[in-house]
Amino acid sequence: MKYGFFPGCTFKGAAGYKESTEAVSQILQTELVEIEDWNCCGATSYWSLEDLPALILPARVMALAEKHNFKEVVNVCNACYSTLRKAQDKLAEDERLMEQVNEALAEETLSYTGSTKIRHYMEVVVNDLDPEEIKKHIKVNLKHLTIAPYYGCQLNRPWGDIDDLQHPVMMDRLIETLGASVATNYSAKTVCCGASHMMPYEKNCLPQIRRIVSDAHAKGAQAISTLCPLCQFNVDAPQSALDLPDIPVLYFTQLMGLAFGLEEKDLQLKKLLVPFKMAVWGG
């Protein structure tokens, strides 16, 4: 199946997210076609300072998707996902804003109707594919690996329509499909990672990272899986400041790649700050 793909600004620099996503989407034949000439979604910065430009940025991305006849826009970042959905909601309920957005987009002969469905790749894998089909690609037995599924905030909140608001289970199901074990009762799964506040307010955000990491340890996990570049970075990078044992933080696509028998270098595991070594768990 073919999807319009919105990588977002942080995808390329994220630790192996791009490489692993490309590799597994090829194996699973979920064709992610990059939306040509996409721009930054604006994220929390624009919502915080601007009215109309904060809507224009995500609207332009969706207008480009419409122009190329994509019915669905697939994201790999929680912030991009929520920004696009939020813009879509706001424009759907305000005719005047909709007119203004289209008047501005007309400068580039683009138009926005709001017809595209906004999705996250993790949810595409779980909802659009038959788990039995995914299992056919498994080459490595991961049953000795226990994973803490960390979702972050902005995939399920504020909507709560694709999964439970506080206790989502979609990635849990994916981990089980891949043959690994899910850390049970991982209650930190939707604790906020601090997002862009980690730089200016690191001290205030560290307690949240501590909770995400210590709960993963307490529930017997050997690794945390994530689905957003900001979450991955915020949970991976400050661990040296926590005086807790380190725990690797993988993208769900890297975990899939490991199960599918891809090499550590295909998945760029060496880019993680807390190292993950498959050999340790015996494969």
Add this chain to the structure above:
Amino acid sequence: MDNAALKEKFFEKYHGEELQNCIQCGTCSGSCPLAPYMDYGPRQLFQLAREGDMEEILKANTMWLCVSCYNCTVKCPRDIVITDHMYTLKKIALQEGIQAPTTKLPALYKSFMGSVERYGKITDISVMNRYAFRQPMDVMGNAFLALKLARRKRLEYKVHPVKNLAGFKKVMKKARELEKTS
């Protein structure tokens, strides 16, 4: 603007009037991960808004500490879109030039926007460079981390701008014009 005019702006233009429905239950402040560091938690902030003490609100660090986690919004028994009101209060504070003295967020947001306005995109470096001018200590504190990232070839120095950059800029310019006239 005086308190009354500010309240009108918040309540009329930005839908703050729904705060009249707040029952002061405190669920928002109780579920907010940053509330312990806020001058006023969301509940107290909204009470002040209803009382019309807008200048006090705009001086608070509350909305600048909000990380948009939507914990409060999904739990509010009165369906108040709390996170959106935090966004609004940031906007009004900046428009009025009022700001909690310890707030560093506008510097970060502006650094982010500087890169978007110029290239249509960001890289971590393009934001950090701009932020470093405004808050050098925060960036220096992260120098060690930057080194670790560089060793793992994770730092992208070059921004690959939007292809139709001229078109993109025209769209943004038009958006700003439309906003002014509305």
